[in-house]
Amino acid sequence: MVNTDIREARQRWWEFLLSLSLNERGVDRVKKALSNQYDLLPHPQESFWVPWEWGRKKDLICVSVGGQEDPLDLYVHEASHAKWTWRSEECRKLLHRWGVLFNLAEDIRIEYLALSEWGWVFQSWTFPEVPSPPPSQEDDLFLWGLYVSKVSASTGRDIPEEWRDILQPVWEKLRRAYGELILVKTEEEMDAWLRKYLPHLPAMPPSLSQLLGDVSPFNNDWERKEEEGRRFLKELSSEVGSEERGEWFTSSATVTPSPALLSLLARLAGEGVERVNSLWGRYNPRRDMRGREDCFRISRTTPSPEVVFIVDTSGSMEGIAEGVRELLWGINTLSKKSTLKGKVIFVSGGRALPVSLPTKLPIERVAFNGGTNGYKNALPHIPQDALVVFLSDLLIDSSDRDVIRSLGVRAYFLYGGREVSFVEKEARELGLPRQSCFFAPNVREALERLLKALGL
Numbered sequence: 001m002v003n004t005d006i007r008e009a010r011q012r013w014w015e016f017l018l019s020l021s022l023n024e025r026g027v028d029r030v031k032k033a034l035s036n037q038y039d040l041l042p043h044p045q046e047s048f049w050v051p052w053e054w055g056r057k058k059d060l061i062c063v064s065v066g067g068q069e070d071p072l073d074l075y076v077h078e079a080s081h082a083k084w085t086w087r088s089e090e091c092r093k094l095l096h097r098w099g100v101l102f103n104l105a106e107d108i109r110i111e112y113l114a115l116s117e118w119g120w121v122f123q124s125w126t127f128p129e130v131p132s133p134p135p136s137q138e139d140d141l142f143l144w145g146l147y148v149s150k151v152s153a154s155t156g157r158d159i160p161e162e163w164r165d166i167l168q169p170v171w172e173k174l175r176r177a178y179g180e181l182i183l184v185k186t187e188e189e190m191d192a193w194l195r196k197y198l199p200h201l202p203a204m205p206p207s208l209s210q211l212l213g214d215v216s217p218f219n220n221d222w223e224r225k226e227e228e229g230r231r232f233l234k235e236l237s238s239e240v241g242s243e244e245r246g247e248w249f250t251s252s253a254t255v256t257p258s259p260a261l262l263s264l265l266a267r268l269a270g271e272g273v274e275r276v277n278s279l280w281g282r283y284n285p286r287r288d289m290r291g292r293e294d295c296f297r298i299s300r301t302t303p304s305p306e307v308v309f310i311v312d313t314s315g316s317m318e319g320i321a322e323g324v325r326e327l328l329w330g331i332n333t334l335s336k337k338s339t340l341k342g343k344v345i346f347v348s349g350g351r352a353l354p355v356s357l358p359t360k361l362p363i364e365r366v367a368f369n370g371g372t373n374g375y376k377n378a379l380p381h382i383p384q385d386a387l388v389v390f391l392s393d394l395l396i397d398s399s400d401r402d403v404i405r406s407l408g409v410r411a412y413f414l415y416g417g418r419e420v421s422f423v424e425k426e427a428r429e430l431g432l433p434r435q436s437c438f439f440a441p442n443v444r445e446a447l448e449r450l451l452k453a454l455g456l
Contacts, residue, residue: 009042009044013236014377015380017379017380018376018377018379019072020075021403022402025072026119027072030075030120033083033117034079036052036058036059036082038061038082039056039060040062040063040384041226041233042063042064042065043063043229043232044064044065044066045064045067046064046225047063047075047077047078048062048078048222049081049085050226051087059082060226061075061078061082062225062229063075068126069124070123070124073125076114076120076122077111077122080111080113080114081106083110083113084109084113085110086186091187094187094191098198101143101201102190104146104150104212105194106190107212108149108150108153109184109190112154112182114154121155121156127148127151128208128211130162131205131207134166135166135205138169139202139203140205141166141169141170142173142197144163144167145174146177148163149174149178177193237354248367249362249363249365249367250365251321251325251366251367251368252365253321253325253365256326257329258329258330260444261330264330264444265331265447267456268307268340268387268389268454268456269339269341306341306342307342307386308342308343308345308381308389309331309389309391310344310347310375310382310388310390310407310411311328311346311366311392312391312392313348313366313368313369314348314370314395315368315369316395317368317392317393318368318369319417319419320393320416321368323442323443323444324366324368324416325365326364327391327447328363328364329364331344332363335358335359342357342387344357345381346366347374349371350374350377351370351377375400376400376403379406389411389450390411390414391414391443392413393415393419393423394423394430395426396426405431411436413427413432413437414438414446415438415440416440416442416443416447417443420440424437435453438450438453
């Protein structure tokens, strides 16, 4: 693994996850287009996509945070592969036969589709320097021309004059080849295009090969690359030391254990809920009238969700501190029994502290004395398929209000205290969906309302 500046990589990874959460540059169109679930990992050097058909439970998208390209562009590039690159054995054979030549052609095709279907402009792609000495063989000129044409089309920028002059001998061939390539629809058509324009498998110019990267993830090496990504993710997530963590948990307040609260949290975690296929399900009268034997909708196996609790620790939360601390005690207690999976993210004064569960930290002793901003720093720590529960009085700093609105489509907001009317007013001003808000005179009752809404 390359020597990557860990602080810089961590900053780039968190900024990327934040951009993804806030749907910057219209990336929500890309996310909606990916029908399959996928794992998302950072890597210090390489970006790649692996389809689930190659032996995984989900697709894998790995994004480099160690280079100059914007990780958001790299993510969209790999997402384009996930959307449009064929998942067939025929495609894999093409990759084995043509290697990086196929990769170059397919990159051109899928980036054209990303631009035409999603309107995505790859802003961080740059034209390469003209190598010294400049390429003169027709094969080298043609391959360099394909790459330069890809950058031009994907960024909307004109090809530099120095490249236009050098590529003049193959200019018409390039225009014809590019026009045919972006119309390719099947593996067979791609194979025909490659055989037509690259009939004798030309060697890739070394400097261009470095730009295109390694195709080894697709040559049965992706498992090692994935493991590198998982180790790198742990490294990026290990910044906060014990001293800094300890600053958050300085309250001397004591918590009275509550078996009733533990029972409620166990329901939220799915404990005791049957999660296997059933012979009987919801009755469907239309199917029954048509004589269908499957007139009962079969319930499907569903895994217990990972639950992420975001806890507002600003000073205004002191009024409901007792109920929140009681809830945190219950969360940690259940997690130590392997019943509850997830994390707690504490937010205060522009900072966010993620604490994975179970933890030895006394999280129930959290102090409520910080500022009212920092929620954007919590977003990078939230897995895309997690159940998100936000404990707050919604006194949110103006700089973070857009972040709260973005959370409104995927989070449940809990408040338990005397200021229910005020919190309801704040929720309306923030535009939070009513069905996502559960406010009550105490935290336990607010949690009960959430469980009822979830059908647990």
